[in-house]
Amino acid sequence: MYLGYGMLDPTYVLVIIGALLCMGASAHVKSAYRKYSNVRSACGMTGAQAAEMILRRNGVVGVQVQHVAGELTDHYDPGRGVVNLSDTTYNSTSVAAIGVAAHECGHVMQHEKGYLPLRLRTALVPVANIGSNFGIWIVMLGVIFGLNRSVAMIGVYLFSFGVLFQLVTLPVEFDASRRALVMLQDFGILGQNEAQGSRAVLNAAALTYVASAAASVLQLLRLLMIVNGGRRRR
Numbered sequence: 001m002y003l004g005y006g007m008l009d010p011t012y013v014l015v016i017i018g019a020l021l022c023m024g025a026s027a028h029v030k031s032a033y034r035k036y037s038n039v040r041s042a043c044g045m046t047g048a049q050a051a052e053m054i055l056r057r058n059g060v061v062g063v064q065v066q067h068v069a070g071e072l073t074d075h076y077d078p079g080r081g082v083v084n085l086s087d088t089t090y091n092s093t094s095v096a097a098i099g100v101a102a103h104e105c106g107h108v109m110q111h112e113k114g115y116l117p118l119r120l121r122t123a124l125v126p127v128a129n130i131g132s133n134f135g136i137w138i139v140m141l142g143v144i145f146g147l148n149r150s151v152a153m154i155g156v157y158l159f160s161f162g163v164l165f166q167l168v169t170l171p172v173e174f175d176a177s178r179r180a181l182v183m184l185q186d187f188g189i190l191g192q193n194e195a196q197g198s199r200a201v202l203n204a205a206a207l208t209y210v211a212s213a214a215a216s217v218l219q220l221l222r223l224l225m226i227v228n229g230g231r232r233r234r
Contacts, residue, residue, distance in 0.1 A: 018215025099198025106176030135159025
């Protein structure tokens with residue numbers, strides 16, 4: 001039977017490190033967004049108008065720009081063909097809002113051009129959701145209730161798909177930001193100095209994905225330590 005892991009589980013330090021990384025990254029992106037949300041763009045366009053212009057200039061049809069409630073809840077829904085822009089982006093004329101709107105349009109262009117990492121991430125969604133939601137619990141069933149190591153390892157394997165999803169997300173997000181900054185300047189929406197503000201916001205946002213991926217890797221390492229530690233205690 002697996003023993004030795006409970007409320008004083010020493011591997012929790014990995015979870016704490018991951019949580020601190022995510023908290024730090026979240027605070028950084030909010031700080032960057034607040035700073036550059038006060039810098040108004042010379043073009044006077046809102047985030048929604050900038051997104052619509054980018055889509056139009058790229059010849060994209062069938063994709064709508066809509067408002068969604070919340071702060072920094074912006075996302076592209078390829079299934080519905082909708083660029084959702086949050087309260088802080090949709091009607092704002094700041095370089096921060098325009099940068100975020102352009103980033104979501106970057107995802108549209110990835111979808112339009114069949115960007116491989118995006119296709120891979122989309123394919124991973126079903127199994128990644130299963131792994132993220134149930135992987136840890138299956139490991140705990142195998143460890144705490146002493147079913148067997150094979151059951152615990154099934155949980156580890158499932159959780160690893162969630163980690164892979166997080167890792168594949170990194171190039172997707174970085175590429176969307178790269179596309180966004182190029183389009184903003186090529187289409188004359190932002191000047192070079194203004195684009196620096198958008199770049200700062202998008203770089204800060206990218207760090208949240210890096211932190212999330214790092215936290216997932218640390219959690220996977222923790223699960224492996226628990227399973228292997230439990231095997232030594234049998």
